[in-house]
Amino acid sequence: xxxxxxxxxxxxxxxxxxxxxxxxxxxxxxxxxxPPGDVVSVEGPSGCGKTTLLNLLGLLDxxxxxxxxxxxxxxxxxxxxxxxxxxxxxxxxxxxxxxxLPTMTARExxxxxxxxxxxxxxxxxxxxxxxLADVGLSPRAEAFPHELSGGEEQRVxxxxxxxxxxxxxxxxxxxxxxxxxxxxxILDLLLRVxxxxxxxxxxxxxxxxxxxxxxxxxxxxxxxxxGDGPEA
Amino acid sequence: MTASRWSLRHHRLQAILxxxxxxxxxALPVVLLSVGGGVSQHELAQLENSGxxxxxxxxxxxxxxxxxxxxxxxxxxxxxASASAVLSVAVDLFLPTGGVTPALAEGVMPGAFLATxxxxxxxxxxxxxxxxDPSDLAHYANGTYAGPPALDVLVASPFxxxxxxxxxxxxxxxxTTNRSAATPFTVTGTFGxxxxxxxxxxxxxxxxxxxxxQQLTGYARAGAGSGALLDQADTIEVALAGSAATSVAAISQxxxxxxxxxxxxxxxxxxxxxxxxxxxxxxxxxxxxALSSVSLTIGLLFLALVLLRRVEAERRTIGIRRxxxxxxxxxxxxxxxxxxxxxxxxxxxxxxxxxxxxTGLARFGSGSVxxxxxxxxxxxxxxxxxxxxxxxxxxxxxxxxxxSALRGSIPEALR
Ligand SMILES: Nc1ncnc2c1ncn2[C@@H]1O[C@H](COP(=O)(O)OP(=O)(O)O)[C@@H](O)[C@H]1O
Ligand SMILES: [Mg+2]
Numbered sequence: 001x002x003x004x005x006x007x008x009x010x011x012x013x014x015x016x017x018x019x020x021x022x023x024x025x026x027x028x029x030x031x032x033x034x035p036p037g038d039v040v041s042v043e044g045p046s047g048c049g050k051t052t053l054l055n056l057l058g059l060l061d062x063x064x065x066x067x068x069x070x071x072x073x074x075x076x077x078x079x080x081x082x083x084x085x086x087x088x089x090x091x092x093x094x095x096x097x098x099x100x101l102p103t104m105t106a107r108e109x110x111x112x113x114x115x116x117x118x119x120x121x122x123x124x125x126x127x128x129x130x131x132l133a134d135v136g137l138s139p140r141a142e143a144f145p146h147e148l149s150g151g152e153e154q155r156v157x158x159x160x161x162x163x164x165x166x167x168x169x170x171x172x173x174x175x176x177x178x179x180x181x182x183x184x185x186i187l188d189l190l191l192r193v194x195x196x197x198x199x200x201x202x203x204x205x206x207x208x209x210x211x212x213x214x215x216x217x218x219x220x221x222x223x224x225x226x227g228d229g230p231e232a
Numbered sequence: 233m234t235a236s237r238w239s240l241r242h243h244r245l246q247a248i249l250x251x252x253x254x255x256x257x258x259a260l261p262v263v264l265l266s267v268g269g270g271v272s273q274h275e276l277a278q279l280e281n282s283g284x285x286x287x288x289x290x291x292x293x294x295x296x297x298x299x300x301x302x303x304x305x306x307x308x309x310x311x312x313a314s315a316s317a318v319l320s321v322a323v324d325l326f327l328p329t330g331g332v333t334p335a336l337a338e339g340v341m342p343g344a345f346l347a348t349x350x351x352x353x354x355x356x357x358x359x360x361x362x363x364x365d366p367s368d369l370a371h372y373a374n375g376t377y378a379g380p381p382a383l384d385v386l387v388a389s390p391f392x393x394x395x396x397x398x399x400x401x402x403x404x405x406x407x408t409t410n411r412s413a414a415t416p417f418t419v420t421g422t423f424g425x426x427x428x429x430x431x432x433x434x435x436x437x438x439x440x441x442x443x444x445x446q447q448l449t450g451y452a453r454a455g456a457g458s459g460a461l462l463d464q465a466d467t468i469e470v471a472l473a474g475s476a477a478t479s480v481a482a483i484s485q486x487x488x489x490x491x492x493x494x495x496x497x498x499x500x501x502x503x504x505x506x507x508x509x510x511x512x513x514x515x516x517x518x519x520x521x522a523l524s525s526v527s528l529t530i531g532l533l534f535l536a537l538v539l540l541r542r543v544e545a546e547r548r549t550i551g552i553r554r555x556x557x558x559x560x561x562x563x564x565x566x567x568x569x570x571x572x573x574x575x576x577x578x579x580x581x582x583x584x585x586x587x588x589x590x591t592g593l594a595r596f597g598s599g600s601v602x603x604x605x606x607x608x609x610x611x612x613x614x615x616x617x618x619x620x621x622x623x624x625x626x627x628x629x630x631x632x633x634x635x636s637a638l639r640g641s642i643p644e645a646l647r
Pocket of ligand 1: 016046047048051053644
């Protein structure tokens with residue numbers, strides 16, 4: 001797996017529609033450091049900037065001001081090409097709405113990030129099958145997303161996020177659309193792979209049951225971090 | 233690969249529309265270039281095989297006067313194989329069966345006429361022309377027209393068939409519908425008519441000695457009998473001998489010498505006409521290409537729209553791929569491949585369609601349309617370049633689509 005970097009943001013602000021009347025200041029000078037192997041929840045009311053922060057940490061977006069640091073290097077200023085490469089090798093995303101590719105089978109979805117890295121077909125197929133077995137979906141490898149339940153889809157998404165063994169797992173309300181049983185299953189899974197790999201796990205949620213599983217809790221309000229500690 | 237497979241399957245209607253639009257766009261240049269090129273080549277070939285290299289004509293309504301003397305002078309020039317004066321006049325023809333019909337008569341110098349025709353035309357006539365008096369000088373007799381007229385005539389075979397007479401029959405020829413003023417001629421042979429070609433092809437009903445026709449129609453002398461000598465012809469065609477016939481320098485040298493002999497007449501070289509034709513073919517081709525580029529532009533705009541529509545429809549999945557960190561290059565390549573597949577299918581459909589249209593016109597079209605279509609040349613190089621151009625331009629269309637696919641923020645695309 002990729003070495004787990006220390007991820008940090010320093011004094012980042014993010015505005016949407018900057019300079020226009022409808023300008024939204026989603027983040028207002030946020031600084032935080034995530035040491036390797038940290039398990040962090042991000043909590044806060046809807047619209048407080050959780051997703052925006054996750055997107056900046058995962059290099060899906062760039063800040064309006066401030067720095068995004070991976071092992072001290074400001075990666076926000078890199079080209080989109082370089083950031084794409086870092087996402088592909090270093091970040092595993094798990095989204096609330098799963099975001100599987102609807103035209104690919106479960107296995108093809110899991111293979112996709114490995115294919116983009118040019119892994120040989122046999123190798124990536126074997127790894128995809130192993131990951132699908134890990135998430136308990138071996139029998140559904142040939143199924144298309146629309147043939148899967150929500151919980152199964154999210155398990156495929158977790159397997160896909162792990163495909164290139166990233167050092168950083170970013171989950172944005174991963175259980176937001178799941179029932180309680182599936183929520184627990186996904187959480188167990190994420191925490192298990194985190195424990196096995198030592199990767200950093202950041203969980204955005206406003207579900208206290210989910211947040212309770214984290215070791216560190218970030219509280220956000222109105223674009224700022226207002227709480228950071230071991231207590232929920 | 234998977235994305236492309238899916239796209240083409242699930243956007244079948246759009247794919248069909250894109251293929252149809254490119255097909256239509258390609259069919260137009262296929263038709264224009266193949267028919268235009270074929271007709272031009274045909275005309276050029278006709279010009280180059282016409283059997284003579286220089287043509288003398290008078291401007292306006294005036295004919296060439298003193299034709300026999302001028303022909304003798306031209307014949308005496310170096311490099312000249314044969315000079316042939318020709319007069320075309322409509323006459324009245326009194327048939328053996330008693331009827332009368334107007335007919336276009338061609339007066340020729342029997343010995344020189346075939347020598348200045350191309351192989352196709354010459355092949356339609358009996359050799360030598362059975363019109364007596366090969367040089368047409370016996371009857372003409374130094375401008376007196378006192379010598380014995382041949383009174384022989386050749387008839388186009390369809391004409392003879394239509395009116396039910398053949399070799400040996402006697403035809404009355406006159407300049408007026410007065411049968412008693414007509415001169416009796418003997419039919420000594422028939423000739424074929426050329427297969428239908430484009431443009432005005434002079435198809436003569438009868439061919440007779442120049443001096444006979446001149447005298448019959450008043451082109452021998454001004455006023456009946458004793459007037460001033462006219463000896464008129466419409467054109468004099470000059471064939472050069474051996475390698476001079478294909479040498480531009482020799483042709484232009486003889487052209488100048490002939491011009492010196494006949495300063496008031498126009499002397500044109502077929503090489504000039506051929507190069508004029510080539511120039512106008514070039515202009516025409518440019519015009520075809522301009523027209524084609526309009527249609528191709530429309531086809532490719534349509535392709536770009538279809539690809540953009542696809543990008544729009546797949547905004548979310550493209551966003552997912554970008555979020556996962558898949559190289560933008562892969563996304564662009566997928567679009568380029570889609571564009572190429574559609575353009576290739578459209579190009580193939582358009583080529584087949586264009587050829588089918590031309591073939592259909594040649595078979596079922598009417599008149600000159602069918603004739604022109606029948607001359608079409610499907611030049612593999614031209615068609616290949618056309619297709620290559622379409623494929624190349626389709627990359628432009630997919631580049632536009634790829635730009636749109638990779639622009640904008642990823643979170644935006646995922647919303
Ligand atoms: N692309 C965008 N354009 C405009 N406003 C946005 C955009 N994305 C997020 N926002 C706004 O920024 C604020 C923070 O959004 P977000 O980070 O998604 O919050 P959370 O994930 O905590 O619910 C919200 O007010 C939201 O409406
Ligand atoms: Mg959110």
